[in-house]
Amino acid sequence: MIEVSLVREAVKQRKARSESFLGFEYLRFSDDFREIPRGTAVFQETVIWGYPHIGRIFMLERGLREQFEKPFWVEEKIDGYNVRIFTVGDRIIALSRGGYICPFTTDRVQDFIDVRFFEENPDLVLCVEVAGPENPYIEESPPFVTEDVGFFVFDVMRKDRRDFLGHREKLSLLEKYALPGVEVFGRFTPEDTEQIKRLLLQLDREQREGVVFKEDSERGRRAKYIxxxxxxxxxxxxxxxxxxxxxxxxxxxxxxxxxxxxxxxxxxxxxxxxxxxxxxxxxxFSAIEQYRKEHRVYRTFRCRFRSRENALALMELLHRTSKHIQVVERELKKEGDYWILSFDKIFLNMTGLLGHLLGGGLVFD
Amino acid sequence: MIEVSLVREAVKQRKARSESFLGFEYLRFSDDFREIPRGTAVFQETVIWGYPHIGRIFMLERGLREQFEKPFWVEEKIDGYNVRIFTVGDRIIALSRGGYICPFTTDRVQDFIDVRFFEENPDLVLCVEVAGPENPYIEESPPFVTEDVGFFVFDVMRKDRRDFLGHREKLSLLEKYALPGVEVFGRFTPEDTEQIKRLLLQLDREQREGVVFKEDSERGRRAKYIxxxxxxxxxxxxxxxxxxxxxxxxxxxxxxxxxxxxxxxxxxxxxxxxxxxxxxxxxxFSAIEQYRKEHRVYRTFRCRFRSRENALALMELLHRTSKHIQVVERELKKEGDYWILSFDKIFLNMTGLLGHLLGGGLVFD
The missing domain is CATH 3.30.70.2160 (Alpha-Beta Plaits)
Structure with missing residues (x-):
């Protein structure tokens, strides 16, 4: 529960606002506010806590010794976007890190997650990285997802609680429901630096993003390395x-x-x-080349939906939430079982600056 | 003249403030305000206009064609700091770009500039780049100044006026008083791109900063290229x-x-x-190495003064105007005709961050 007076204060300071989307009404924290992380969402009486910030170490050896007192699990950090998936009434929805209901992820949950998990565990929240070349948000994509997207569960939370289930409990749920999880590289201690360094050099060669360290202890301290x-x-x-x-x-x-x-x-x-x-x-260079050919700097995204309505809802969300980026639909068409949406994100500032510079314009700095 | 009501408004908005330094009282514009550039200074009734911003072209060929309608002079842009030198009563002083009286430049004027210029032209203002390894402000230094500093006149203004003397008038003054000027590479047209490109490739090889283009016309349009x-x-x-x-x-x-x-x-x-x-x-790497050895990230400056008082005044000015940088005097000693001041600028943010990171600290981003 979050106290009513706190909610009122957050709304007053514009750190929280009510959202109405896809038939849901909820309160979304658009920024960190006191102890409440950005992306926290309140549906009626239920709080879905925002996924907490995880600090980053820049020096592996020294950082591990400094941050961890006990052994820790090392899990893959996947280059995608972070969602929390859970039920509201009889529907399963996915919230983005910032607390928006993501029509794309929501549309695709059932392709990757056995819904029995939610039927039998309505109080649980799956924290999932969605990654792959056909996602609507980020250009990066891990090497082991070569088409569409993949879902990778990395944490399980309970509704109304900020902490995570322990590692073993999480793994047994993943196993029971055959849920796709991130790769777990093992349980290490800060003394295992050489082994961890070798692991990271290998991930680097394989063009993978990095790891998250999760202490196997009550406090469950975490850190990441890229x-x-x-x-x-x-x-x-x-x-x-x-x-x-x-x-x-x-x-x-x-x-x-x-x-x-x-x-x-x-x-x-x-x-x-x-x-x-x-x-x-x-x-x-590639931005300049693109500008010369097409007079705009942009990137084309493409993604697959089960339902046409969700594709339209994604476009609506992107239009509403994009700053300095113009989102333009290219095509929405049925291919087999999927609706394929493609759209461009036009980077307006870079388009404007390159136009000015390539035209011989002056810059005052 | 700047109207009194405008001055009052600027002071109210904290864009202008009165300064008292080295026995002078004056008004300094600390930011651009309406049509008045930052660094403009008012001594009693006399306005020394701030040196105007010069726009930069990023594309040489297209930029020259776009910006210039008439032939233009090409002069060297020297990697130093910009001052305006002029008389107030019977004293010669130098103002920094931001409008501070610079005790170092003021101290050294007579080593480089024949004071007859000011005696015979009390209404003129010399715009000078001061550059070299022993300057108190910037680490960059042109290859052709191998010790101490050099003064390089690049413009002449009149008191109370914002515009510059024409190119030929400027050169004849430089010649008459044997003042050191920046190198003039010639008078070109926008069609001479190939020649100008060759010049810039040569300057690049010689590790020089770049050029300023000054149109030989009434409007006197300017641009720079680095x-x-x-x-x-x-x-x-x-x-x-x-x-x-x-x-x-x-x-x-x-x-x-x-x-x-x-x-x-x-x-x-x-x-x-x-x-x-x-x-x-x-x-x-060099910052990290320095931090490991000395637990701080800094740079040592050294410069020569005629008078000890001016060296102390420079330290006072630097203490007063440095943000996020700690200025620490190392030594002030007499060597031959000069007082040699050496001091460190400690970069506090980088020192703090490297200490945190090298110690294995977490960063949340």
């Missing part, structure tokens, strides 16, 4: 949208790469010099 | 202070490098991939 591949990939992919990112986006990633090189030894990581430059430059 | 060397050098040098820079600092420079490659052809500029990565990574 591969250089993923840091570089973020830089490469976001070049088109460079002007819209928060100032620390690039400096953080560059620092992570440099601290990785520092920890691994420069001799073994020298290739990263060229790769960092390439990540920035090639991303921008 | 070499890749200077763009990369900025990235390399500012790594220690990365967290303090405005968000567009790096994205702008990366865009400039990419548009340079695009204009020159990638085959001929491929080396920039590695150099861009190196610029970021080496700068950060």
């Amino acid at each position: 591969t250089s591949y993923a840091n570089l990939n973020d830089i490469r992919i976001t070049a088109r949208n460079m002007l819209q990112l928060p100032p620390e986006y690039y400096t953080n990633r560059i620092l992570r790469i440099v601290l990785f090189m520092e920890e691994e030894g420069v001799e073994r990581t020298e290739h990263l010099y060229g790769e960092l430059g390439k990540a920035f430059i090639e991303g921008l | 070499t890749s060397y200077a763009n990369l050098n900025d990235i390399r040098i500012t790594a220690r202070n990365m967290l303090q820079l405005p968000p567009e600092y790096y994205t702008n420079r990366i865009l400039r490098i990419v548009l340079f490659m695009e204009e020159e052809g990638v085959e001929r500029t491929e080396h920039l991939y590695g150099e861009l990565g190196k610029a970021f990574i080496e700068g950060l």
